[in-house]
Amino acid sequence: MVQWVYERAKKAKLIRDVLVATDDKRVMSAVERFGGKAVMTSSSHRSGTDRIAEAAGSLNADVIVNVQGDEPLIEPEMIDEAIKPLLAESSLLISTLKTKIANEEELKDPNVVKVVTDREGFALYFSRYPIPYERERSQKSEVRSQKKNIHYKHIGLYIYRRDFLLQFAKMKPTPLEDAEKLEQLRVLENGYKIKVVETKYNSIGVDTKEDLEKVRKLFTNP
Numbered sequence: 001m002v003q004w005v006y007e008r009a010k011k012a013k014l015i016r017d018v019l020v021a022t023d024d025k026r027v028m029s030a031v032e033r034f035g036g037k038a039v040m041t042s043s044s045h046r047s048g049t050d051r052i053a054e055a056a057g058s059l060n061a062d063v064i065v066n067v068q069g070d071e072p073l074i075e076p077e078m079i080d081e082a083i084k085p086l087l088a089e090s091s092l093l094i095s096t097l098k099t100k101i102a103n104e105e106e107l108k109d110p111n112v113v114k115v116v117t118d119r120e121g122f123a124l125y126f127s128r129y130p131i132p133y134e135r136e137r138s139q140k141s142e143v144r145s146q147k148k149n150i151h152y153k154h155i156g157l158y159i160y161r162r163d164f165l166l167q168f169a170k171m172k173p174t175p176l177e178d179a180e181k182l183e184q185l186r187v188l189e190n191g192y193k194i195k196v197v198e199t200k201y202n203s204i205g206v207d208t209k210e211d212l213e214k215v216r217k218l219f220t221n222p
Contacts, residue, residue, distance in 0.1 A: 002027060003034045004072045011076035014083045015065065021055040046173075047183055049158075053169035056162050063087075064165050066158040073203045074157065082159045085195045093164040094187060095195040096123075097155040099202050107151055111208065113182060115154040115196060123194040126154055126182050154196075155203050158184075164192075 002020060009018045020031045023043040031038040045051045048068060056064045063086055067074060078097060085095045098115050106112045110128040117123055125131065132150060160168070174189040176182075187194055204214055 001072050002031060002069045003036070005067060005069050005074060006031070006034075006036050008072075008074055008076055009065075009067050009079060012065075012079035012083075013076070014080045014087070016061070019055060020069070021051045023051070049165075049183055050169050053165050056160075056165055059162070062162055064160045064162050066160065068156050071156065071203050075201045075203075078155065078157060078199050078201050078203070081197050081199050082157055085197060086159055086161065092195050093161050093192060094168075095159045095197060096184070097157050097199050098152040098196050099155060099199050101151040101153045102202070106153060113154040113156070115152050117152075117196045121196055121198075123184075123188060123196050125188070126180070126184055128180055128182070152198070153202075154184075155199070157203075 006018055006020060009015060018037065020027065020036060020038040021041050022028055022038055023041050023045070025040070028038040028040060039055050041051045041054045045054070049066065052064065052066045063083065065079060065083065067079065082095050082097050086092050098117070101107050101112070101114070107130045113126055113128060114131050115123055115126050116131050130151065168187065171186055171190055174186045176189055177185040184194060
């Protein structure tokens with residue numbers, strides 16, 4: 001899976017280089033076997049963001065892309081879409097992606113993170129709960145209204161200004177972050193904005209065995 005994600009990330013047009021940050025020598029050996037680049041990091045990190053921040057500390061780059069190794073369906077175009085806002089506007093510190101939720105299963109799945117944004121595309125909130133709550137929605141309806149298109153899935157791809165990433169990694173966890181177990185809420189709770197770009201592409205983060213089977217089926221029966 002790591003090799004698959006690595007090779008797809010390499011195809012992004014706006015990427016200069018790809019590194020795998022890991023604290024596991026087995027992962028590093030696997031990456032080196034397929035000709036990739038990997039860096040060893042501390043095993044004490046609480047999150048992938050902290051790990052990426054350690055690796056970024058020694059890099060000469062203004063923009064750091066965090067592609068999680070459990071996103072085998074990530075498209076190179078998605079990475080470019082998320083990078084473009086930071087290239088166009090120097091004041092932006094972080095960007096990510098969203099896509100329309102396609103079915104009721106995703107809407108109810110707590111492993112599928114939802115996001116709501118303002119009119120300018122900045123995140124208002126992220127949650128594992130279906131947001132926004134449709135008060136007038138029929139309780140008997142099994143499929144949400146396709147006309148409204150108000151539910152969006154967050155895709156866990158992050159683009160950071162390097163300096164902000166290093167700053168973010170030093171921030172203490174926040175109450176909403178602890179409640180939802182979503183570290184991007186730490187950014188919002190500290191008063192920073194997250195640009196959220198809508199993409200037509202979808203992705204499945206492999207968090208469970210069921211997710212892995214879904215991905216395998218998609219590769220078998222595209």
